[in-house]
Amino acid sequence: xxxxxxxxxxxxxxxxxxxxxxxxxxxxxxxxxxxxxxxxxxxxxxxxxxxxxxxxxxxxxxxxxxxxxxxxxxxxxxxxxxxxxxxxxxxxxxxxxxxxxxxxxxxxxxxxxxxxxxxxxxxxxxxxxxxxxxxxxxxxxxxxxxxxxxxxxxxxxxxxxxxxxxxxxxxxxxxxxxxxxxxxxxxxxxxxxxxxxxxxxxxxxxxxxxxxxxxxxxxxxxxxxxxxxxxxxxxxxxxxxxxxxxxxxxxxxxxxxxxxxxxxxxxxxxxxxxxxxxxxxxxxxxxxxxxxxxxxxxxxxxxxxxxxxxxxxxxxxxxxxxxxxxxx
Ligand code: HEM
Ligand SMILES: *[C@@H]1O[C@H](CO)[C@@H](O)[C@H](O)[C@H]1NC(C)=O
Ligand SMILES: *[C@@H]1O[C@H](CO)[C@@H](O)[C@H](O)[C@H]1NC(C)=O
Ligand SMILES: *[C@@H]1O[C@H](CO)[C@@H](O)[C@H](O)[C@H]1NC(C)=O
Ligand SMILES: *[C@@H]1O[C@H](CO)[C@@H](O)[C@H](O)[C@H]1NC(C)=O
Ligand SMILES: *[C@@H]1O[C@H](CO)[C@@H](O)[C@H](O)[C@H]1NC(C)=O
Ligand SMILES: *[C@@H]1O[C@H](CO)[C@@H](O)[C@H](O)[C@H]1NC(C)=O
Ligand SMILES: CC(=O)N[C@H]1CO[C@H](CO)[C@@H](O)[C@@H]1O
Numbered sequence: 001x002x003x004x005x006x007x008x009x010x011x012x013x014x015x016x017x018x019x020x021x022x023x024x025x026x027x028x029x030x031x032x033x034x035x036x037x038x039x040x041x042x043x044x045x046x047x048x049x050x051x052x053x054x055x056x057x058x059x060x061x062x063x064x065x066x067x068x069x070x071x072x073x074x075x076x077x078x079x080x081x082x083x084x085x086x087x088x089x090x091x092x093x094x095x096x097x098x099x100x101x102x103x104x105x106x107x108x109x110x111x112x113x114x115x116x117x118x119x120x121x122x123x124x125x126x127x128x129x130x131x132x133x134x135x136x137x138x139x140x141x142x143x144x145x146x147x148x149x150x151x152x153x154x155x156x157x158x159x160x161x162x163x164x165x166x167x168x169x170x171x172x173x174x175x176x177x178x179x180x181x182x183x184x185x186x187x188x189x190x191x192x193x194x195x196x197x198x199x200x201x202x203x204x205x206x207x208x209x210x211x212x213x214x215x216x217x218x219x220x221x222x223x224x225x226x227x228x229x230x231x232x233x234x235x236x237x238x239x240x241x242x243x244x245x246x247x248x249x250x251x252x253x254x255x256x257x258x259x260x261x262x263x264x265x266x267x268x269x270x271x272x273x274x275x276x277x278x279x280x281x282x283x284x285x286x287x288x289x290x291x292x293x294x295x296x297x298x299x300x301x302x303x304x305x306x307x308x309x310x311x312x313x314x315x316x317x318x319x320x321x322x323x324x325x326x327x328x
Contacts, residue, residue: 024313025144034115045131056132057196058099063129071310073150074121077323092155121323122147138253141300148317165268187283194257197242200233221264
């Protein structure tokens with residue numbers, strides 16, 4: 001290839017990057033090409049999620065993990081790529097507890113039947129996350145569409161961007177800032193922990209061996225610690241028991257997650273971290289003082305931002321036929 005070609009590629013690459021900053025997504029992107037697409041997704045979600053509400057939590061988390069690695073490009077769904085083999089994101093450490101792949105495949109096959117090769121897996125992930133939360137009575141938000149699917153998925157790339165539950169505030173802030181999300185987005189989006197479960201292994205260090213001398217985390221409410229040790233995570237390396245992150249209203253998208261934070265009962269260190277600075281603590285307090293409707297409005301704004309991270313549009317990437325594999 002001549003160096004002139006390389007030059008053209010470099011320009012195209014730069015334009016592509018610039019384009020992704022102000023994503024070319026639009027509401028109803030499939031209105032002409034596949035008018036029933038969004039309805040098919042919604043119908044499937046509304047039919048299945050009420051029977052398995054815990055999946056709603058899994059599905060919004062799936063979008064989070066997708067968007068934080070290579071942008072919202074469905075790279076998390078790939079089982080195999082020619083450059084990484086089966087060491088894709090899905091098979092990397094933070095994936096261990098990601099669920100919902102089969103659900104996305106179910107939606108995709110219905111949409112493919114209606115209009116083959118038109119609707120991206122990346123859009124399906126984003127629509128499904130929103131519709132699932134709505135189906136459980138939670139907030140709604142706008143999902144402009146037109147995302148395309150990525151060609152690369154590399155498990156090693158999950159290590160930096162996806163924050164660990166052991167993260168402190170500055171690490172979380174950096175992780176979010178790297179995605180164009182600010183401290184408010186961090187506090188608001190962490191509110192998704194108002195639904196769903198965490199495995200003991202994501203926090204048992206706080207119960208049993210916080211600094212390596214058999215101690216518990218002093219910032220974790222000690223009554224709650226005892227309760228967890230007696231009833232849930234009975235030994236240090238229990239890796240199977242799951243604990244409600246917002247006990248008492250694990251299926252309700254409410255403000256009680258934030259009350260727990262102020263009672264020093266946030267389950268992960270990353271939850272507890274949100275009360276460790278004046279700024280984030282004030283954001284927590286403001287959310288608690290506001291209405292549920294206000295929380296939903298803020299959550300919607302931050303989800304809309306998250307759904308735009310690093311999207312591929314136009315002729316970048318492709319529309320995958322099978323979400324687990326790039327097209328031949
Ligand atoms: C701020 C950084 C975050 C950290 C460190 C974090 C970490 C985690 C961890 C460790 C789990 C439990 C995994 C397990 O042990 O099974 C979890 C669950 C969950 N996360 Fe986060 N998360 C963060 C932000 C988010 C965001 C932004 C969302 C979505 C908007 C989200 C939604 C969820 C949901 C819904 C669950 C429950 C999943 C289920 O029940 O299957 N998290 N998170
Ligand atoms: C992709 O991997 C997932 C998780 O291991 C597995 O459940 C699924 O069957 C695989 N999909 C295909 C099409 O091979
Ligand atoms: C995967 O990502 C890691 C970390 O960024 C990088 O060192 C490695 O070369 C990548 N692997 C492939 C096959 O691209
Ligand atoms: C990944 O590929 C290797 C060999 O290529 C195989 O032994 C292994 O079982 C595969 N792992 C998964 C999870 O598919
Ligand atoms: C936060 O955690 C990072 C990574 O573990 C560490 O380098 C940093 O010193 C910590 N920051 C604070 C303020 O504790
Ligand atoms: C606690 O952690 C320290 C340091 O990692 C380790 O030496 C010790 O065995 C651990 N204690 C328990 C009870 O696991
Ligand atoms: C649990 O952890 C301890 C030390 O942390 C280790 O010695 C022991 O083998 C582990 N037990 C199981 C069942 O994994
Ligand atoms: C659900 C899933 O695919 N889990 C994989 C996560 O990554 C580990 C380690 O690479 C695999 O062993 C799991 O199968």
